[in-house]
Amino acid sequence: MKLKNTLGVVIGSMLATSSLGVLAQGQGAVEGEIFANRYFADSTRGYDNDEGNLFGGSIGYFLTDDVELALSYGEYHDIRTQATNKNIKGENGALTALYHFGQPGPGLRPYVSAGVGHQTIGQESGGRDHTTQGILGAGLKYYFTEHFYARGGVDGLYNFDRGDSEWMAGVGVGVNFGGAKPAPVVAAPEPIPEPEPVEEPPQTVRVELDVKFDFDKSVVKEESYGDIKNLADFMNQYPQTTTVVEGHTDSVGTDAYNQALSERRANAVRDVLVNQYGVGAERVDSVGYGESRPVADNATAEGRAINRRVEAEVEAQVQQ
Known part of the structure; x- marks a missing residue:
């Protein structure tokens, strides 16, 4: 899938869902996000600056008010080889579980994440390098409203097939919709005092x-x-x-x-x-x-x- 098609699908989903009459965070909610990550590659790959960009989008589903399961796809850009300055292309897909801290609603929600991914990326000599990755990350989401948020985070990547480690830092923006409104906290009613016994006059x-x-x-x-x-x-x-x-x-x-x-x-x-x-x-x-x-x-x-x-x-x- 080309990058412009990927971003088009995500942006289209965000625009469509923003017109829904009932939006809410919490269990059952869906989040759509577009992101831009800075990719820091292992030095043994032979890239010119060992850095590049990953642009893409993700879709997530909240299993509970705090636990989200997210599927993401992105494409690598601006990675160049040392010898020929060739622009290397690649893709990355991942399935990640995120645990959010704090209560659903406007405001700051830190998170930690863990998951698995698959990276395929071009090589200077031709062909493509494929590796399965283990992913550990952490970050912050800031919900401007119940439905719109910005995110910043860092992910550590371990390439099982290569045996090396890499990492990414990135930002994203997204929408959250479709969850059940959390039940309002209703204060326990004040106990009604029993009426004082009225003594009948003798x-x-x-x-x-x-x-x-x-x-x-x-x-x-x-x-x-x-x-x-x-x-x-x-x-x-x-x-x-x-x-x-x-x-x-x-x-x-x-x-x-x-x-x-x-x-x-x-x-x-x-x-x-x-x-x-x-x-x-x-x-x-x-x-x-x-x-x-x-x-x-x-x-x-x-x-x-x-x-x-x-x-x-x-x-x-x-x-x-």
């Missing part, structure tokens, strides 16, 4: 006691024991509670008599709470108010019956 529960008495009596009637027991059970359920048992009378009799009667009635109910239903004595107080706090009309028999009473009340705070 609820107040209340038990009331209203024990009625016969006229001029302080004996607790049998029918009132169930209500007193309910109060005792509540207080035993909530041992932090206390209560005051309040005794009252109607208006019949003197104030002093009614005061004493109200106290006896309050003590009678307290005794039932403490002695029969087990409420701690220190949690129950008793007080008498005589006839001073009527809740009904003392002018009627029905009202006086309502006023002959003992009252008690207990409250407790209950968490929901």
Whole structure:
């Protein structure tokens, strides 16, 4: 293949791919490059200045985001013999693996390379010299965008058939296209703190006691024991509670008599709470108010019956 045909194919590929709507680096990407290398030959070849140029192109495929397999072809120029100053022609083809450092994307990506090649080059005496080469190299690629880059590198060449070593230094420009866009790095979402438990305000529960008495009596009637027991059970359920048992009378009799009667009635109910239903004595107080706090009309028999009473009340705070 002539040099102009080689370069034409590579340049045509670069122009065609640059018009693609979706281009990206990374695994599955393809790179096309044209290059110009300075060739430094072994001194035993008998060239005039032991130097020449290699112009060509390459096509590479990224097996991973970092590993590329590249196939290249180039033609030698400006190599002249010492005796006749004859311009020597030749070709070089190679298969090379490149490992890139850094992340795909715009910026600098150093690389190292290794591969095998085949060189065929003319001789002063006629005919052509053929040799298989081992290739080791290193260089830098600078990606101006995700898709366009420039490269500079150095390759060491070992000619297996000749048993000598040569090297090349060169530059190239190329395009990269067709790879999968790297997945964007998504920051882990901030953990959502669990809401602080909302404490329900405590609820107040209340038990009331209203024990009625016969006229001029302080004996607790049998029918009132169930209500007193309910109060005792509540207080035993909530041992932090206390209560005051309040005794009252109607208006019949003197104030002093009614005061004493109200106290006896309050003590009678307290005794039932403490002695029969087990409420701690220190949690129950008793007080008498005589006839001073009527809740009904003392002018009627029905009202006086309502006023002959003992009252008690207990409250407790209950968490929901």
